[in-house]
Amino acid sequence: MSSSPPVRAVVRAIDLLQALNRQAVSTLDVLHAQTGMPKPTLVRLLQTFENRGIVKHAPQHGAYFLTSGVRSLSSGYHSEPMIVEAAAPLMDELTLRVKWPTAVAMLDHSAMVVRYSTIPLSPLSMRHSTINFRLSLVTRALGRAYLAFCPxxxxxxxxxxxxxxxxxxxxxxxxxxxxxxxxxxxxxxAGYALRDPTVVPATNTLAVPVFDTHGVAATLGMTFFSSTMKPEQAVERYLADLQAVARQVSGRLKELQATA
Incomplete structure (x- = not known):
């Protein structure tokens, strides 16, 4: 039996799904660079995936990420997109309310990597993005919060x-x-971590752990200007809010894990 050439549309869809799996959150520019597909083609495929419930578009971030619906394909759904799915709406809501940017980070070898950030929603950020930033476990708040609560x-x-x-x-x-x-x-x-004040002294971060059924799954942090608030003021004003969001993310994460 002679082999037929592959169906181009199917090949492109698979290539795009594989690209979406390479990082927790993907922009159109990143997907274009990884797949070589024209951006109009990518948009049509992503809209199709979104219609089928396996991709979500965050327009305010210009980014796409896999949802738990992708488990219907029996592969490609892992902890990073699950945590982003659980955390993103709650983090967005918090930043819209308090204005400061928040980020969720996960362990990657011996560092924490930011997997989602609300910087695009915040008027109070020094950076355009921190997604995929690698952060020290020993000096950064997001790293210390992981180290202090892991086994x-x-x-x-x-x-x-x-x-x-x-x-x-x-x-x-x-x-x-x-x-x-x-x-x-x-x-x-104390239940929270702060960044070493000698690291990027213009800002500081307040961070707390996020737990799933296995232990510490991620850490959640809020960054603020050092000239605006002292660390103890940030703790007084925002620790309760940050811990409440972390608990809600943990609850959503456990629900997603139970049904995955």
Missing amino acids: SDQQEALLKDIQTSPHQPEDEAVRDRGALDHVLAKVHD
Whole structure:
């Protein structure tokens, strides 16, 4: 039996789905660069996927991400898009109310990577985007919130990995284990983390853990100007809101995991 040439439309759809799987959130420019498809073709395919319930478009961010509907394909649905799906609407709502940008980050080897950010909705941000930024586990609030609440054996393994890997400047803090252990103990007792004030001193971040059925799934943070608020003022004003959102994200995440 002679083989027939592949159906071009199907090949393009599969290529696009694979591209969407490479990152938690994708812009049209990123998808164009990864697939080589014309942007009008991408838009038509993405609109079709959205109509079928497997992709969601966040117009205010100009971005697309997979939804839990993609599990009907039996592949391609993993924790990153699940967390974005659970967190994004709640984070958007919080930023629209308090104006400060929020971000959710996940562990990637020995760093945290931002998977969703509300910067496009915030008038109070120094950056245009932080999606896919890698953040230190030992100096950044989003990293400290993960380290302080993950299991002790995982914490130790992560710190050893940082110690034995080529050092990023921010990771030098791992060399003083006594001071770092003291910081992480304070974070665990308080229920929140703050960024090392010597790192990007113009701003600071307040962060809390997000749990799923297996433990710490991600961390959620709010960034503010150091000239506008002291860390203790940010904690007083916004910690309760941030923790409430983290609890809601955890609840949604557990529901999605239960049905996946």
